Structures are given as C-alpha cells and as structure tokens.
Amino acid sequence: MAIGFETTTPATAVAIEQAQALKLQNFSVLCNHVLTPAAMRALLAGPEPLLVDGFLGPSHVSTIIGSQPYQNLAERYLKPIVIAGFEPLDVLQSVWMLLKQLNAAQHQVENQYSRAVTVTGNLKAQALIARYFETRSSFEWRGLGQIAHSGLKLKAEYALFDAEQRFNIPLRPTTEVKACECPAILRGAKKPQDCRLLGTVCTPENPVGSCMVSSEGACAAYWRYRRSRT
Numbered sequence: 001m002a003i004g005f006e007t008t009t010p011a012t013a014v015a016i017e018q019a020q021a022l023k024l025q026n027f028s029v030l031c032n033h034v035l036t037p038a039a040m041r042a043l044l045a046g047p048e049p050l051l052v053d054g055f056l057g058p059s060h061v062s063t064i065i066g067s068q069p070y071q072n073l074a075e076r077y078l079k080p081i082v083i084a085g086f087e088p089l090d091v092l093q094s095v096w097m098l099l100k101q102l103n104a105a106q107h108q109v110e111n112q113y114s115r116a117v118t119v120t121g122n123l124k125a126q127a128l129i130a131r132y133f134e135t136r137s138s139f140e141w142r143g144l145g146q147i148a149h150s151g152l153k154l155k156a157e158y159a160l161f162d163a164e165q166r167f168n169i170p171l172r173p174t175t176e177v178k179a180c181e182c183p184a185i186l187r188g189a190k191k192p193q194d195c196r197l198l199g200t201v202c203t204p205e206n207p208v209g210s211c212m213v214s215s216e217g218a219c220a221a222y223w224r225y226r227r228s229r230t
C-alpha cells in the first residue's frame with residue numbers, strides 16, 4: 001500500500017527498483033501517491049471560495065520538490081507561501097514571515113526551512129519518481145473530491161509491480177460522512193470546533209474525516225491542544 005505525498009514516493013520508487021533488481025515476482029504496489037501543488041491549485045482555483053490569506057508550505061514535501069513548484073501558485077493567485085520547518089520556532093518564524101508579507105501586500109514564495117529545502121529540491125529523488133510513475137488524469141481526495149492531475153500511478157512498463165493492474169483493483173469512489181465539515185475546514189470557511197462530531201464521534205482513535213486522520217490534520221491538532229480537557 002503506497003500512500004502519501006511527494007515525501008514518501010521516492011521510498012516506493014526505491015522499493016520497486018530493488019524488486020526489479022532482484023527480479024521479484026511476488027511484489028506489487030497499490031499506488032495512492034498524491035501531488036501537493038495540484039491540490040493547492042484546486043483549492044485556489046475554486047469553485048468554492050478559499051478563505052485563506054496565505055500558506056505555510058509543507059517542509060518534508062518541499063525537501064523533495066523544492067520551492068519552485070509554488071512560484072506560479074503564489075503569483076497567479078496572489079497568495080504568500082512560506083515553506084516552514086517542523087520545530088516550534090520554525091512554525092513561529094514562518095507565521096511571522098507570512099504576516100510580514102500580508103502586511104506589505106506581497107505574495108512571494110519564501111523558504112524558512114532553508115536548512116533542508118532548496119529551490120530545485122532533491123533531483124535524485126525526482127528522477128526516481130519520474131522513472132517509475134506518471135500522473136493520473138484525476139484522483140479523488142477525501143474532503144476535496146476529484147482533482148485533475150493530482151495523483152500518481154505506475155508507468156505501463158512496470159505493470160508487473162502494479163497491484164491495480166495485476167489484481168484488477170478498480171479505484172472506487174469514497175463515501176464521506178455528511179456531517180463532517182472537512183471540505184469547509186480545508187477551505188478556511190469553518191473551524192474544527194464548528195463540527196458537531198469533534199471529540200464526540202470523531203477523535204484521533206476514531207477519525208471520521210481526513211482532517212482527523214493524521215496528527216497534522218486541523219481537527220486532530222484542535223482536539224489535541226484544546227483548552228478544556230473535561
């Protein structure tokens with residue numbers, strides 16, 4: 001099961017490379033790797049309004065893809081983007097950098113996480129990804145729906161390692177819980193506490209929507225750092 005953003009895709013590519021070198025016949029990958037800039041573009045392009053002033057760019061993803069892919073998004077949609085590290089001071093400094101841009105009515109890509117992220121990213125990892133994967137015409141994201149060119153699949157020449165082809169596994173549409181407010185939260189239109197399922201039905205142990213699944217999700221963070229812990 002190969003899941004994750006650009007951060008985890010190179011590891012899957014290495015696994016396939018290894019399987020190929022060992023001529024393994026019993027190794028295959030169900031590819032669900034996704035692309036960050038495509039999802040950001042979908043949010044920015046609408047049709048629903050995006051109530052977000054700027055973006056903290058993802059640190060690990062950006063170590064792979066670099067800061068360049070965000071350039072066009074910042075310029076076209078007039079939103080500042082600051083690639084942020086993971087430590088508390090990284091996040092604080094990145095928010096400060098975003099605020100400075102917003103106060104100056106700027107919309108640039110800045111790289112706070114310069115100790116790990118470069119403009120062009122990890123070229124070796126990018127070459128590995130390009131060797132084994134190609135972009136799907138569309139991919140369904142939880143909370144966001146279908147997004148064009150936002151997911152990866154294995155290239156036809158590596159069908160032997162592609163579980164989707166080998167075992168004829170179709171991509172099935174997902175069913176979202178109607179009361180889950182993730183679509184609005186992801187657009188900045190609502191906050192996690194606006195969801196009546198937060199902390200009652202939906203918890204990190206029993207996540208209902210995508211914003212609770214990962215510890216980095218907005219709902220998971222709101223629940224973890226809530227003030228009242230009764």
Ligand code: SF4
Nearest residue numbers: 180181195202209219
């Ligand atoms: S608390 Fe759960 S159900 Fe509500 S919006 Fe967040 S992820 Fe969805």
